[in-house]
Amino acid sequence: MDRNNENSFTSGIRPPSQIPTSNQLFEMSAAATNARSSMPPPQASGLKRKTLAECGGEPARSAPAPPSSRPVNSYVRATSIAGVPRETSFSSSVSASRPSSVASTRNVSNSSYSSSVGSGTRPPSSQSCRPQSAMSRLQKPTFSSGRPATSLEVHEEEPGTTQNKGQRKAWDTDSRLNEMEAMYSHMKESWHGATSESNSLRESMAGYKIRIAKLEAIRAQLTSSNAALQNDLDATKVQLATSSEALDDAKRYQGIRLDDMQRQHRRELDDVRHDAETDQRRLVREHTEKLSDLERNLKIALEDEKSRHQREVQALTNEGVSTQQEKDEELEKQAKALQTLEDDIRICRSNALKEQDLNHELRTKISQLTSNIVNLENSVQRLEGHIHFLESDNKSQSQAFADLEARMQNALRSAAEANDKLRTEETLRRKLHNQVQELKGNIRVFCRVRPLIEGDAADTARIAYPDDETDSKEVEVMGPEEKSSLGNVTTRKHPFAFDRVFGPKSKNQDVFDEISQLVQSALDGYNVCIFCYGQTGSGKTFTMSASDGMIPLAVNQIYDTAKSLEEKGWKYNMEGSFIEVYNEVLNDLLGKADEFDKKKHEIKHDMQKGKTTITDVTTVKLDSPGKVDSILRRAAANRSVASTKANERSSRSHSVFILKLIGENCITGEKSEGTLNLVDLAGSERLAHSGATGERLKETQSINKSLSCLGDVIGALGQGKEGGHVPYRNSKLTYLLQNSLGGNSKTLMFVMISPLQAHLSETLTSLKFATKVHNTHIGTAKKQTKI
Numbered sequence: 057m058d059r060n061n062e063n064s065f066t067s068g069i070r071p072p073s074q075i076p077t078s079n080q081l082f083e084m085s086a087a088a089t090n091a092r093s094s095m096p097p098p099q100a101s102g103l104k105r106k107t108l109a110e111c112g113g114e115p116a117r118s119a120p121a122p123p124s125s126r127p128v129n130s131y132v133r134a135t136s137i138a139g140v141p142r143e144t145s146f147s148s149s150v151s152a153s154r155p156s157s158v159a160s161t162r163n164v165s166n167s168s169y170s171s172s173v174g175s176g177t178r179p180p181s182s183q184s185c186r187p188q189s190a191m192s193r194l195q196k197p198t199f200s201s202g203r204p205a206t207s208l209e210v211h212e213e214e215p216g217t218t219q220n221k222g223q224r225k226a227w228d229t230d231s232r233l234n235e236m237e238a239m240y241s242h243m244k245e246s247w248h249g250a251t252s253e254s255n256s257l258r259e260s261m262a263g264y265k266i267r268i269a270k271l272e273a274i275r276a277q278l279t280s281s282n283a284a285l286q287n288d289l290d291a292t293k294v295q296l297a298t299s300s301e302a303l304d305d306a307k308r309y310q311g312i313r314l315d316d317m318q319r320q321h322r323r324e325l326d327d328v329r330h331d332a333e334t335d336q337r338r339l340v341r342e343h344t345e346k347l348s349d350l351e352r353n354l355k356i357a358l359e360d361e362k363s364r365h366q367r368e369v370q371a372l373t374n375e376g377v378s379t380q381q382e383k384d385e386e387l388e389k390q391a392k393a394l395q396t397l398e399d400d401i402r403i404c405r406s407n408a409l410k411e412q413d414l415n416h417e418l419r420t421k422i423s424q425l426t427s428n429i430v431n432l433e434n435s436v437q438r439l440e441g442h443i444h445f446l447e448s449d450n451k452s453q454s455q456a457f458a459d460l461e462a463r464m465q466n467a468l469r470s471a472a473e474a475n476d477k478l479r480t481e482e483t484l485r486r487k488l489h490n491q492v493q494e495l496k497g498n499i500r501v502f503c504r505v506r507p508l509i510e511g512d513a514a515d516t517a518r519i520a521y522p523d524d525e526t527d528s529k530e531v532e533v534m535g536p537e538e539k540s541s542l543g544n545v546t547t548r549k550h551p552f553a554f555d556r557v558f559g560p561k562s563k564n565q566d567v568f569d570e571i572s573q574l575v576q577s578a579l580d581g582y583n584v585c586i587f588c589y590g591q592t593g594s595g596k597t598f599t600m601s602a603s604d605g606m607i608p609l610a611v612n613q614i615y616d617t618a619k620s621l622e623e624k625g626w627k628y629n630m631e632g633s634f635i636e637v638y639n640e641v642l643n644d645l646l647g648k649a650d651e652f653d654k655k656k657h658e659i660k661h662d663m664q665k666g667k668t669t670i671t672d673v674t675t676v677k678l679d680s681p682g683k684v685d686s687i688l689r690r691a692a693a694n695r696s697v698a699s700t701k702a703n704e705r706s707s708r709s710h711s712v713f714i715l716k717l718i719g720e721n722c723i724t725g726e727k728s729e730g731t732l733n734l735v736d737l738a739g740s741e742r743l744a745h746s747g748a749t750g751e752r753l754k755e756t757q758s759i760n761k762s763l764s765c766l767g768d769v770i771g772a773l774g775q776g777k778e779g780g781h782v783p784y785r786n787s788k789l790t791y792l793l794q795n796s797l798g799g800n801s802k803t804l805m806f807v808m809i810s811p812l813q814a815h816l817s818e819t820l821t822s823l824k825f826a827t828k829v830h831n832t833h834i835g836t837a838k839k840q841t842k843i
């Protein structure tokens with residue numbers, strides 16, 4: 057191997073063909089030729105060590121050209137110089153003081169890698185393409201150092217310089233030889249070093265190659281195991297997919313089975329239920345049949361028993377009669393025999409005088425006959441006792457029947473008396489009820505504060521109920537803050553008192569309990585008017601028309617009471633109509649919505665009978681309590697159809713539910729005709745506050761007018777002047793209610809209050825208006841309250 061290296065080294069250097077040969081020189085010629093004059097001594101060489109890639113990958117390609125006999129010209133030199141650096145660099149890398157062999161080894165390894173990777177891609181001629189090595193870069197300073205010219209240079213000199221040629225040649229040759237020798241020896245050393253290093257590098261390269269081979273083998277092994285694993289993975293994936301498909305199938309199958317089972321279970325359940333129901337029905341049927349059989353049998357047995365009893369009674373009666381006849385006959389016979397005996401005694405006595413001898417015999421006969429008579433008398437007595445017994449049994453039964461008859465007659469008489477009394481008492485109750493109502497006041501005012509509802513502002517007015525626990529007649533409202541001229545802020549307390557105050561917790565049923573007596577008055581034949589007054593949103597419609605509002609509850613009560621009065625002879629006919637007063641025009645809320653504000657309805661009063669009728673208005677017969685719901689729904693639907701976007705019709709019109717109650721007592725012939733008016737007034741907000749214009753202004757004016765007319769009518773009624781003018785005609789509402797306001801009719805006004813601070817001003821206005829109404833007394837004296 058060394059030899060080879062040496063050879064390759066030697067063969068890589070071009071022999072200096074022009075240099076004169078000597079023994080010494082012979083050996084050195086290759087080195088001398090190779091060691092360019094410009095080559096710096098190894099020590100001075102600062103050349104870069106050749107990279108491992110260059111070392112490992114290039115020898116074959118970078119091998120210098122074979123020695124040539126061609127004269128070395130400047131071109132050749134330059135080329136050889138360009139080629140030398142590889143060797144120089146190699147030698148210098150060998151001599152270069154690398155810090156450690158570890159670094160060197162590392163580089164070798166890198167090189168081997170680069171060689172294995174890049175050898176195929178390297179350009180074929182690295183000599184010409186590779187950048188100039190460090191050696192070639194270092195040539196220049198060497199030339200410029202004034203080193204004596206080489207023999208090569210001598211050849212190139214000009215012919216006129218022949219004189220100096222001999223001297224220079226001699227000097228040049230010696231020094232050159234010395235230099236070459238030194239260089240050669242040095243090169244040799246370097247060569248050996250390099251060779252050994254190259255060997256070690258080759259060894260390590262071989263090691264690395266083995267390692268690479270091993271690694272390759274491992275890699276191949278790993279690749280194959282990887283491929284196997286991949287296959288396994290693929291197989292597992294396939295298996296997984298198959299399993300999940302199978303699982304899905306199983307799930308589906310289980311789901312279907314579950315559905316089937318559920319269906320079957322349901323079916324079975326239905327069957328069982330059906331069977332059970334059938335069984336139950338059958339059992340019930342059987343039971344009913346058995347019961348009816350039993351009942352029938354019992355009835356038959358009872359009938360049999362009754363007839364048997366009657367037959368027995370008849371038989372006993374017949375027997376008694378026949379026995380009595382027999383006894384009578386026997387008695388008659390015995391009486392006849394007695395008569396005969398007595399005749400005989402008389403004959404005997406007359407003959408006794410005549411025949412004293414026969415006295416004894418006769419006396420004996422007489423005593424015999426006497427004993428016979430006693431016997432006969434005893435038997436007669438016995439028979440008489442028997443007859444008496446038979447006669448008394450018959451009598452007691454007849455007596456019991458007679459007693460029963462008498463008792464029944466008595467009961468019927470007392471029932472008739474009780475009914476009479478009841479009817480009288482019902483009439484009295486009506487009278488007393490009316491008196492109680494009149495004592496309570498023919499116009500009453502209730503106040504109701506609605507609770508906070510969803511969407512209400514949190515700022516509530518300060519409203520107190522001082523007698524909440526006792527009478528529930530008072531309500532106190534804290535007024536708005538007022539600033540005095542001195543800047544003091546005060547709030548005034550506004551106390552109000554009414555016939556009843558309902559707080560926010562009250563329910564419609566609580567409110568109805570208080571007004572149910574007025575509803576009773578309507579059934580008793582009085583006209584009753586119940587108003588709901590208050591600003592928009594204060595709870596008027598909720599109180600009147602909610603499913604548990606006054607209208608449905610009143611109708612239910614009327615229906616129940618009418619039913620209970622039937623046994624007292626009263627029969628009631630109930631009719632309902634629903635009227636709307638909008639902009640001083642009457643509309644039929646149970647009619648057609650498209651006829652609203654078009655169809656004319658007139659109000660007609662029969663002042664004699666105190667009856668009011670409205671032309672062309674729909675009247676619904678209230679023959680069941682459920683009817684009222686359909687009436688309320690129809691009215692609400694008509695109102696919503698008639699309302700526009702900007703106009704919530706229910707707030708802007710009055711609605712009057714008119715219930716006519718006509719009763720007749722078929723026993724006493726009494727008649728009653730009462731009317732219950734349940735009025736949901738339009739929102740009472742003041743014109744100034746509403747800020748309305750146009751159509752709304754007209755509405756608001758009309759509402760305000762009718763509300764103030766209502767106040768005027770109540771005020772005029774309150775003055776109680778006989779024949780005094782009451783301005784009913786000033787508004788459609790008061791005219792409609794003419795017969796239900798004043799006189800002996802009963803009026804109740806609800807003042808509805810919002811709990812919000814924002815509505816405080818309207819609240820106070822409403823409460824003041826209600827106080828005015830409360831202070832009005834129609835018919836009876838009532839407590840006055842200051843506003």
Ligand SMILES: Nc1ncnc2c1ncn2[C@@H]1O[C@H](COP(=O)(O)OP(=O)(O)OP(=O)(O)O)[C@@H](O)[C@H]1O
Pocket residue numbers: 505506507509560562590591592593594595596597598599704706707708738739808
């Ligand atoms: N006592 C109450 N309990 C519960 N909610 C109530 C009560 N009073 C009123 N409300 C609710 O307050 C709201 C307004 O009430 P409602 O419509 O009855 O007022 P209104 O005075 O009739 O108004 P409008 O004049 O517009 O007809 C409604 O949502 C209603 O359900």
